[in-house]
Amino acid sequence: MLKRNKCGCPKGKKKGQSTVEYIVLVAAIIAAVxxxxxxxxxxxxxxxxxxxxxxxxxxxxxxNAAYPNK
Incomplete structure (x- = not known):
């Protein structure tokens, strides 16, 4: 069985998820600026x-000019 952390996710998944969240957050801040x-x-x-x-x-x-209402 896979060992699970407190969130119930497989061990490596949470770190990858948080990295993607930080990238999206930084991109949103840069776009807003x-x-x-x-x-x-x-x-x-x-x-x-x-x-x-x-x-x-x-x-x-x-x-509208090319296809007038019938």
């Missing part, structure tokens, strides 16, 4: 979102 700190990247990101939204609206209009 990049997105929310004012500066060039934030401006570029907002421009990218705006451009994408505009292109989707334009394409929707083209689709």
């Amino acid at each position: 990049i997105v929310f700190v004012p500066g060039g990247f934030n401006t570029a990101l907002n421009g990218l979102w705006s451009m994408g939204a505009t292109k989707m609206v334009n394409f929707t209009g083209r689709l």
Whole structure:
């Protein structure tokens, strides 16, 4: 039988799980800093979102014109 620790997991699993959790946490913090700190990247990101939204609206209009309601 496998020896189990207090959580009931096999011995090596908890360490690997905590390592992945730390990596995800650090990545989330870095992403939040990049997105929310004012500066060039934030401006570029907002421009990218705006451009994408505009292109989707334009394409929707083209689709509606190509396939009118029956």
